[in-house]
Amino acid sequence: MDEMEEELKCPVCGSFFREPIILPCSHNICLACARNILVQTPDAESPQSSRASGSGVSDYDYLDLDKMSLYSEADSGYGSYGGFVSAPTTPCQKSPNGVRVFPPSMPPPPQAQHHLLPHTGVLPPVPRNSCLTCPQCHRSLTLDDRGLRGFPKNRVLEGVVDRYQQSKAAALKCQLCEKSPREATVMCEQCDVFYCDPCRLRCHPPRGPLAKHRLVPPAQGRISRRASPRKISTCTEHELENLSMYCVQCKTPVCYQCLEDGKHSTHEVKALGAMWKLHKVGKLVKIVVYYKKSLGQLSQALNVLSDRATEAKEFLVQLRNMVQHIQENGVEFEACLVAQCDALIEALNRRKAQLLSRVTKEHEHKLSVVRDQISHCTVKLRQTTGLMEYCLEVIKENDPSGFLQISDALIRRVHMTENQWGKGSLTPRMSSDFDLTLDSGPLLQTIHQLDFVQMKVPAAPILQLEECCTQTNSATLSWKQPPLSTIAVDGYILELDDGNGGQFREVYVGTEMICTVDGLHFNSTYKSRVKAFNSSGVGQYSKTLVMQTSEMSQLSYGSKTLAAVAWFTFDPASAHPDIILSNDNLTVTCNSYDDRVVMGNTGFSRGVHYWEMTIDRYDNHPDPAFGIARADVMKDVMLGKDDKAWAMYVDNNRSWFMHNNSHTNRTDGGISKGATVGVLLDFSRGILLFLINDEQQGPVAFNTLEGMYYPAISLNRNVQVTLHSGLPIPDFYTPGESEAAGSVC
Numbered sequence: 001m002d003e004m005e006e007e008l009k010c011p012v013c014g015s016f017f018r019e020p021i022i023l024p025c026s027h028n029i030c031l032a033c034a035r036n037i038l039v040q041t042p043d044a045e046s047p048q049s050s051r052a053s054g055s056g057v058s059d060y061d062y063l064d065l066d067k068m069s070l071y072s073e074a075d076s077g078y079g080s081y082g083g084f085v086s087a088p089t090t091p092c093q094k095s096p097n098g099v100r101v102f103p104p105s106m107p108p109p110p111q112a113q114h115h116l117l118p119h120t121g122v123l124p125p126v127p128r129n130s131c132l133t134c135p136q137c138h139r140s141l142t143l144d145d146r147g148l149r150g151f152p153k154n155r156v157l158e159g160v161v162d163r164y165q166q167s168k169a170a171a172l173k174c175q176l177c178e179k180s181p182r183e184a185t186v187m188c189e190q191c192d193v194f195y196c197d198p199c200r201l202r203c204h205p206p207r208g209p210l211a212k213h214r215l216v217p218p219a220q221g222r223i224s225r226r227a228s229p230r231k232i233s234t235c236t237e238h239e240l241e242n243l244s245m246y247c248v249q250c251k252t253p254v255c256y257q258c259l260e261d262g263k264h265s266t267h268e269v270k271a272l273g274a275m276w277k278l279h280k281v282g283k284l285v286k287i288v289v290y291y292k293k294s295l296g297q298l299s300q301a302l303n304v305l306s307d308r309a310t311e312a313k314e315f316l317v318q319l320r321n322m323v324q325h326i327q328e329n330g331v332e333f334e335a336c337l338v339a340q341c342d343a344l345i346e347a348l349n350r351r352k353a354q355l356l357s358r359v360t361k362e363h364e365h366k367l368s369v370v371r372d373q374i375s376h377c378t379v380k381l382r383q384t385t386g387l388m389e390y391c392l393e394v395i396k397e398n399d400p401s402g403f404l405q406i407s408d409a410l411i412r413r414v415h416m417t418e419n420q421w422g423k424g425s426l427t428p429r430m431s432s433d434f435d436l437t438l439d440s441g442p443l444l445q446t447i448h449q450l451d452f453v454q455m456k457v458p459a460a461p462i463l464q465l466e467e468c469c470t471q472t473n474s475a476t477l478s479w480k481q482p483p484l485s486t487i488a489v490d491g492y493i494l495e496l497d498d499g500n501g502g503q504f505r506e507v508y509v510g511t512e513m514i515c516t517v518d519g520l521h522f523n524s525t526y527k528s529r530v531k532a533f534n535s536s537g538v539g540q541y542s543k544t545l546v547m548q549t550s551e552m553s554q555l556s557y558g559s560k561t562l563a564a565v566a567w568f569t570f571d572p573a574s575a576h577p578d579i580i581l582s583n584d585n586l587t588v589t590c591n592s593y594d595d596r597v598v599m600g601n602t603g604f605s606r607g608v609h610y611w612e613m614t615i616d617r618y619d620n621h622p623d624p625a626f627g628i629a630r631a632d633v634m635k636d637v638m639l640g641k642d643d644k645a646w647a648m649y650v651d652n653n654r655s656w657f658m659h660n661n662s663h664t665n666r667t668d669g670g671i672s673k674g675a676t677v678g679v680l681l682d683f684s685r686g687i688l689l690f691l692i693n694d695e696q697q698g699p700v701a702f703n704t705l706e707g708m709y710y711p712a713i714s715l716n717r718n719v720q721v722t723l724h725s726g727l728p729i730p731d732f733y734t735p736g737e738s739e740a741a742g743s744v745c
Contacts, residue, residue: 004389011107011135012037016161021151025139026409028154035148039131092536132586152236156402160393172218174199187221189214194221233401245693246275246401251459253401276400294407295395301414302391305384308421312381313465315426319374322369325432330363333434338437353516355438369430377426383418431484458532458539459485461492465545467514472550472566472602473522478514479530479542490534495541499524499549519603520710522566524549566609567726568602568711575599591719595638597645599629600711600725606683608735610727611711612691617720618673620653624650624676624719625658627701628688629712639714646702647712648690650677655692657701667698677721679711685734691730 010017012033019031106157132141144150148502173181174196184194188204190213195204204210233243233253241255258264337359341352391410397403427476435456459482467478475496481489494508499521508515520526525548529541569585575598580589590596613626627647633639640647640658648655652670656663669692678691688702715722729735 004164004386004393007386007390008157008164017157020154020157020161021148022154022406022409023134023139023151025134025137025142025410027134027136028157029135030135031148034132034151034444034462035583037132037135038143038602039133070154070163127246129532130350146237149236149239152405153233154406155233155399156397156406158396159397159399159402160390163393170723172221174311176203181419184218186215187218189216189221194218212619233373241403244272246272251404272401294411295406298391298395298407298414301411301418302388305414307419308418309381309384309388311426312384312421313375316374316377316381319370319377319428322370322428322430322432323374326363326366326370326430328431329434330359333436334359335365337438354508358434359434362436366430366432370428373429380420381461385419387413403489417610427483431486435486451717456487457488457537458487458534460540461513461530461532461542463528463530463542463545468545468547470520470549472568473520474516474518475528475547475549476514476516476518477528477530477545478574480513481532486690488534489532492530492532493538495528499526504529519605520549522549522607566604568611569725570723571596571601571710573601574631574635583722587720587722588619588715590715590717593718594636595714596636597629597633597637597639597712597714599631599633600723602685603631603708603710604681605708608680608682608684608729610678610680610729611723612676612678612724612727613713613721613723615675615677615719616722617669617672617718618675622716622718622720623649623651624671624713624715626679626713628679628681628705628709631708631710632684633712634679637714639712642744645712645716646688646705646709648677648697648701650692650697655690655697657698659702665698665701669695669697678730680730680733681705681709682733682735694730696732 008016010020010030010033011027012029015030017028017030021031022028022029071454073457095469098653104290130143130147132143133139139376153593169525172184172187172194174314175181175186175194176199177196180195182198185197186200187194200215204564205216215693235241235243235255235258238255238257240259243253243255245254245256245259247254247258247264247267247269250264253272254269259269287648297535334356337355338352341355344435350573394403394406394410397438399626437456459726462482464478464480467476469476477494479492491509491511492513493506494515496507496517497502497504504527507517519737525546528545528547529543531541532539569577570581570588572581572585575581576590576596578590578592578594578596579598580591581587581598585601588598623638626644626649627639627646629639629647634642638647638649639645640649641661643660646657646659648657648673650656653668655667671692676691676693678694680689680706682688683705686703686705687700688705689700690697709724715721
């Protein structure tokens with residue numbers, strides 16, 4: 001409960017809240033304190049015009065009132081502000097809890113001592129053009145004609161303050177003593193004030209109207225306070241009217257005068273007592289649903305905040321253990337350093353002091369960082385715990401209108417406190433290890449160059465799961481160094497297995513921390529790992545990451561699976577610059593008279609695959625080439641001119657097979673506009689054959705095919721074709737026996 005005390009104190013006077021009001025920024029302030037910090041501007045000049053005119057020199061601008069002040073860890077409060085019209089040369093004051101506030105525009109009268117005398121219910125009129133600045137967030141609030149009466153009273157907070165004060169076991173103090181309050185001897189039930197004997201004789205003499213007041217012992221007065229009836233709330237619009245009705249549309253208590261001439265005259269209203277009773281018995285009305293929803297949101301937010309508090313406590317234990325480990329490691333390191341230096345000659349002793357100084361600085365730096373983090377986390381934990389206890393006390397309140405009045409603000413504060421902890425797990429800012437090793441091997445003539453050197457291999461990298469992914473038959477992996485590691489890294493080694501539980505193999509060596517591996521098998525499970533290396537050696541492997549490549553679509557007939565097929569398109573990234581793609585990369589042509597190559601975006605290494613290309617345009621009898629190619633095929637010559645491609649090129653009368661610029665198997669039969677060219681790749685037999693208009697063109701074109709191949713085509717500007725992938729195997733063809741028809745690649 002002690003940690004909640006800061007939540008119950010006014011940021012201006014530093015005392016417990018007395019008649020608190022809720023500002024639009026969700027902060028609370030005593031009613032009398034709010035009047036004391038009002039700032040009045042001239043009738044003919046608004047804050048904006050005052051700024052535009054440039055009259056006066058002000059460090060605080062009205063247009064910047066919504067901005068948060070900057071503060072440092074060395075300053076316990078916010079920066080001061082001055083230059084207001086009401087007090088141009090008066091410095092700002094600082095409240096007991098460290099929040100800087102503005103001085104009042106005039107000395108407060110004795111009646112303004114709100115914590116000394118009971119509230120009479122009537123406030124003096126507020127001057128026109130008054131401006132109130134929140135002492136916590138420095139947000140500027142302009143008062144309307146209602147003045148401070150326009151801000152709702154926080155009855156729930158007032159009730160929590162009363163219960164908190166009553167729960168204190170200390171003796172009751174006099175409420176009128178100015179410096180050090182003496183112990184109270186009596187309480188006036190009518191004035192609701194505790195008096196010591198001198199203050200009672202001075203302020204409450206037993207004569208006149210005060211003679212009829214009843215004075216009781218302080219303990220009995222506390223009991224009577226606790227048993228006193230609930231305070232009757234008054235309307236903020238009409239201060240002489242009690243709140244007796246509830247506006248369902250606005251979800252706020254109202255008085256009868258609000259219904260007659262106010263903005264609630266046309267709204268649906270219900271009796272406040274009836275709505276409160278319905279809440280008690282659990283009727284399913286709109287206000288109860290809203291109340292339960294708010295309560296649920298607050299409870300849920302409190303659960304999250306409670307988990308954060310538990311995590312913070314465990315984190316503090318971890319930090320305190322780190323302090324001990326740092327101290328132990330520091331002592332051990334210093335002892336090792338002294339032993340090595342004592343074994344050297346006299347020249348080494350002069351260097352020893354410098355090395356010890358460096359170790360001590362590193363030791364002190366680590367301790368300073370960790371202790372600072374402990375202090376910072378402790379303050380945040382205390383604030384979080386205080387807010388949680390305050391919220392739990394608010395939940396205990398049985399005033400529905402009061403709860404509904406502050407529930408949204410409390411939920412926002414809980415979420416704001418949660419956001420201050422940040423996302424993810426808490427981690428130390430400093431490692432407890434000393435990554436320094438003394439090299440005692442140099443000769444005596446190099447002692448003056450003796451220094452700490454790094455003799456450790458890198459730590460195991462961390463795979464960033466959120467950036468690792470697979471797409472069709474490729475995988476992208478990303479990794480990073482541990483956050484507290486200071487060991488230099490020269491490069492990384494990425495390893496993958498064969499997708500079938502085999503041995504790991506190196507697929508990448510370099511300095512980058514992201515790598516995409518192409519040419520993997522479809523529907524296969526790969527294991528990957530990475531390690532770092534430097535001049536001292538190779539570090540440990542990271543945790544093994546298991547990845548699943550995409551599965552090809554299944555073609556079925558009834559309950560029978562005919563084949564597993566892969567859908568693909570042309571790849572604009574690997575195509576020659578003269579290639580023109582359209583129709584979602586399914587249609588291709590060229591803007592050059594020379595042959596240019598474009599490949600598919602998916603490679604194949606096993607299985608049986610069939611795709612077709614329709615001739616959309618065929619002018620001047622060109623000879624396009626269709627087939628397969630390696631990833632590094634030449635893109636500026638006809639497909640099949642080098643040893644990286646296997647193709648069939650065809651004109652309007654005949655066709656040839658070509659590989660490594662070798663032409664074979666001339667066959668009659670060509671293509672024209674509307675013709676269809678099919679390509680069948682069977683890894684089970686290692687063969688490639690071609691079709692024109694659903695008829696096989698020539699014998700088997702190529703055999704003994706192994707490895708990774710991509711669909712490919714070469715053409716010039718006289719040809720335009722459209723790709724059709726993922727097709728079933730032609731009926732005339734029977735796949736090989738070494739792999740079933742439904743196998744995947």
